[in-house]
Amino acid sequence: MTTTITELPPVAKSFYTLCKKCEAERYHVVLAHTSEKSAKIKCEVCGSQKSYSLPKASKPRAAAKPGAAKPAGRRGKNSEESRRAAHIAEYEALLQSNDAKPTQTYSMKARFEANHKLDHPKFGLGVIRAIQPEKIEVVFQDEVRSLIHNRP
Ligand SMILES: [Zn+2]
Known part of the structure; x- marks a missing residue:
């Protein structure tokens, strides 16, 4: 012993x-x-x-860090999935935070404002993320699209 x-x-x-x-x-x-x-x-x-x-004084074992996430894969299906998940999360967060903002039906002649919601006949409900003089960047459920607006 x-x-x-x-x-x-x-x-x-x-x-x-x-x-x-x-x-x-x-x-x-x-x-x-x-x-x-x-x-x-x-x-x-x-x-x-x-x-x-001499044996070191026994210390409590360092607990595994809960926040230490594995680095995401950079290629292949996983990155595509995580990209989609990030997109959906952004879409839902945008919708939620702009819930009270008006929803406008898309028309290239209309003039839009950032953070307003946009109802597009083909792409569905989106949130306008960025505004340029003649273009808007809209986050739809499936992807981000650039649409024209403010056309006379
Ligand atoms: Zn020996």
Whole structure:
């Protein structure tokens, strides 16, 4: 049975610990202290020398970080799926945050404003994310589209 020692025995004293060479617990003689917590020791059976460090005070294991997400795959189906998921999340967030804003039916002659909702006969409900003089960028459920507006 191994006795866990908490401090290093004095030089020339022996203590019982595992010898990797013998693959067994052996008496080891302390040759020298190399630091407060480590010593040079020698197996009394095979004569192999090694450094011995006092076992560190047991600490609670660091819990796995919950936020450490795996990096997303950069290619293939997964990235396509995560791109879609990000798009849907943006679409839903935009719809939600602009819930109170007016919904306009799309027409290229109409003039639109950012964050208003847009009802498109073909693409469905979208939210206007950006406005340019003649173009609007609309987040639809399936993708972001540039549409023209403000045409006389
Ligand atoms: Zn040994």
